[in-house]
Amino acid sequence: MDFKHQATVTLAEVAQAAGVGESTVSRVLRNHGSFSRKTRDRVMEAVERLGYVPNRIAGTLASAGSRLVAFVIPSLSNIVFPDVLRGASGVLEENQHQAVFSVTDYDPGREEALVAAMLAWRPAAVMLAGYEHTDGTLKMLRASGCRVVEVLDLDGTAVDLAVGFSNRAAGRASADFLLKRGYRRIGYVGHDLERDTRAGKRFAGFCETLSAAGFPLVDREIHAGASSVENGRFGLQRLLARKPDIDAIYFSNDDMALGGYFHCLARGISIPSQLAIFGYNGLDIGRVTPQPLSTIRTPRVATGRVAAELIVANAPPQVVDLGFELLEGATA
Structure with a gap:
């Protein structure tokens, strides 16, 4: 049996099915603004029946304040960076921010291309590893108007916010x-x-x-x-x-x-x-x-958590030194 793609269900179709205006559907889905319990139930019933999936990216771009946070990280095979993401994700979710990420494989040119792609979505913040970026990346970050958080290094000059250690x-x-x-x-x-x-x-x-x-x-x-x-x-x-x-x-x-x-x-x-x-x-x-x-x-999870807290608080530019701990272990 061949699978055939159906056309995406639109906000207008949900509004028509619920017997309300599109702006009302939008308010219900964002849980923002005034609407009655009865109206909410009608909208949610239509959403479930039609299988509607809200376009969060479009909603973000249309809003005055973006809730996207872009992570541009060097690797996923190295547990360091997933740990940072794990620390940040809880704070971002609690504050209704959405994390998106891309991987550079430690390639500065690739980082520049990915930063350009991420900034096209007008995120609230961009989080990157370290201070070393191409001139093109730095120019885009400084002109973006969004918050920039550089993590896991303090040996250099931050663009905006920095969290980590030396x-x-x-x-x-x-x-x-x-x-x-x-x-x-x-x-x-x-x-x-x-x-x-x-x-x-x-x-x-x-x-x-x-x-x-x-x-x-x-x-x-x-x-x-x-x-x-x-x-x-x-x-x-x-x-x-x-x-x-x-x-x-x-x-x-x-x-x-x-x-x-x-x-x-x-x-x-x-x-x-x-x-x-x-x-x-x-x-x-x-x-x-x-x-x-x-x-x-190294405080990897804490680095992600503190970085996310600075983003959601719209904190002033600053450098946060979380230090590190030497474990004597038994191999030296």
């Missing part, structure tokens, strides 16, 4: 921790530092601290693509093949660090007596491994 400080804290534990031959395993600018800032802060203490980074292994458990495992394998006497490894994030952990388990490398492992993000899985991962825990 990645450079996180890198410095990680280096301080390893140095205080007595490690001196320290290496790094990470992913593309040019595309993931926040990872690049952590790496820079880490290396600066090591050099200032007189123990510069021994070697690095950087995968050209995205972070993953697999890339962390094989990255550590390649690094140790070159420098087997390294005593600690700083990973760009917990995904990569867990890959390194699995490599050590497979090769019988004792953690931390033979090799220390340190990550970043504080993922749940890192806390339930046989040896809890030594890492930095």
Whole structure:
């Protein structure tokens, strides 16, 4: 049996079926303005019978105040960004805002194209990761008239609102921790530092601290693509093949660090007596491994929640530092 598309049911058809004007149907569906209980029942009965779905986008564009919040995020495979979305979504839903999102894959040019596409819907706010954007993206954001929230980084200058923490400080804290534990031959395993600018800032802060203490980074292994458990495992394998006497490894994030952990388990490398492992993000899985991962825990859900609260409150431009927490764990 062939499926045939029916024409979309219109607001006018609902109004005709309910015996009221289109403006009355609109007020009932938005639950705004005056109408009787009897009128509401008639409208909702017609909506259900006809299978009408309100065009929320059109309603947003026609209203004086948009309730769309556009999220332009680097990735969905990295749990960091879904956590931010989860923190924001509850606040937005409670305040009758609608979240829409798109994914850049860490590509600045793609981010610029997606920001342009999102701004065409005239959202109330745009939320992006970090401070590094193309000149075109920055020009559009500043001219958009909507609120801009940059999250998960405070090392730079905000367009409008910013919520997160200093990645450079996180890198410095990680280096301080390893140095205080007595490690001196320290290496790094990470992913593309040019595309993931926040990872690049952590790496820079880490290396600066090591050099200032007189123990510069021994070697690095950087995968050209995205972070993953697999890339962390094989990255550590390649690094140790070159420098087997390294005593600690700083990973760009917990995904990569867990890959390194699995490599050590497979090769019988004792953690931390033979090799220390340190990550970043504080993922749940890192806390339930046989040896809890030594890492930095970031306030991802709180970042999303606070960012959303600033949006719905139409707060003045500001920077909110939520800090981070160093988890000593058992791998370093």
